[in-house]
Amino acid sequence: MSAQIKDWNDIRVAYEVAKRGTLSAAAEALNVHHSTVLRRISALEESLNTRLFHRHARGYVPTDAGKMLLGVAEYLEDDLERLFGQLQGIDQQLSGNLVLTTVSSFVPLLAPLLREFQDLYPNITLDLLVEPRRLKLEHGEAHIGIRPGRAPEEPDYVAQRISPLASSLFASKSYVERYGSLTDLSQINNHRFVSGSRSLHHLPFLNWIKEQVPPERIFYQANDVWAMYQGIRAGLGIGLMSNWAASQDQEIVIPQPLNIEEPGTDLWVVTHRDLHRTSRVQAFLEFFKEAIKKQQRLLLSWDK
CATH class of the missing domain: 3.40.190.290 (D-Maltodextrin-Binding Protein; domain 2)
Structure with missing residues (x-):
């Protein structure tokens, strides 16, 4: 039966011991007690059924098996650092086309927000379809619908109420x-x-x-x-x-001076469940919800 590593953190602990030479130095770098380092090294050697370190009075020296494992761990660390750097810049790397649909009355509010969105994501192109009818997201007519009115009833739609509109x-x-x-x-x-x-x-x-x-x-x-x-x-x-x-x-x-009991309506942002978790859609939803929060006072009351 092949060996099973129960906790990948054990490899990180072993890597720190190999780099620093002692349990106490590795423990300080990992911000844990030295007994935790010893326990994890022992657990890793047991799971692999091989000795990874020679124990000496001066510290820990990797065995040939330990050198093999820790060489791979070093490559993994380099790869992870590159990955984290790429992930931190992924917002700027988002690209492709995003198709939005809304009604004509909402375009004057939406257009400045779209400019702000493209400032954040300059590689995403936007298509805005202005239609009085509700486009069929399930047929791929649009990725995101921004609609005032009643809540959509389609079972495959993810509808989020963004704000009331007075x-x-x-x-x-x-x-x-x-x-x-x-x-x-x-x-x-x-x-x-x-x-x-x-x-x-x-x-x-x-x-x-x-x-x-x-x-x-x-x-x-x-x-x-x-x-x-x-x-x-x-x-x-x-x-x-x-x-x-x-x-x-x-x-x-x-x-007009006459105060009326007007039911108002709600603003909804709607996606299809198959596209809801895609990166471009999620980037826009997160941006749009925050942007509308900043506009809430204007959406709810007459502001002279």
């Missing part, structure tokens, strides 16, 4: 100058509203418009959230905007 009613300054502000529910029939078309009715943040505003008071609808925001900015009516998006347009849009 929304409020906003109108352009030009609209308010023309029609006034919305201060009370009784004024709804005196105002014009902007909303999403049927394809966006699955978004929770639009529920207030659907439930409170008569269809005849909705004068502009869009099948894209960003296009809906542009309608609000242009003065087509009052509508719901994410607080983050509105904060980028403070010279144009202003919040």
Whole structure:
């Protein structure tokens, strides 16, 4: 039966003894008691069924078998040092293509973060697919989905809730100058509203418009959230905007005095389980979650 090494640390201990010549010097280098060094040397010799050292009054001298083993240990140490150096620089060595998908309304927030990500990982190329529909990660249409809305229900997806996203009613300054502000529910029939078309009715943040505003008071609808925001900015009516998006347009849009119970929505980052642990995906997920934490205040509240 071939010999079995029960603990590879025993080889490291033997290597230190061979380099330094005494149990006490090896023990000091390893920061252990000299009796631990003696016990490990004995255990290694027993597992290999051979003597590795000649014991002398002056110290320990490797036998021929010991020289063979310790020569290999020296190569292993050199290889490990090179490996550790390579691992420390692996972030810069990550390369290849990463395909992301999101919705148009999130691009202004995402684009600066992608620049920061590429500063960290300059050899990773990025493809951003802006789609209102959810791409099929299981078919390889994208590696990572960044989506506001409800939690994905696909069983093979790994979905992580990154942040809540708050929304409020906003109108352009030009609209308010023309029609006034919305201060009370009784004024709804005196105002014009902007909303999403049927394809966006699955978004929770639009529920207030659907439930409170008569269809005849909705004068502009869009099948894209960003296009809906542009309608609000242009003065087509009052509508719901994410607080983050509105904060980028403070010279144009202003919040309405009417406080509403708006359910908001959540921001999700989604991967397929087959790709979730790959190095590029993990590098982006770690970066993105930390980056969004720094943006949390803007995502949750209107910040004048």
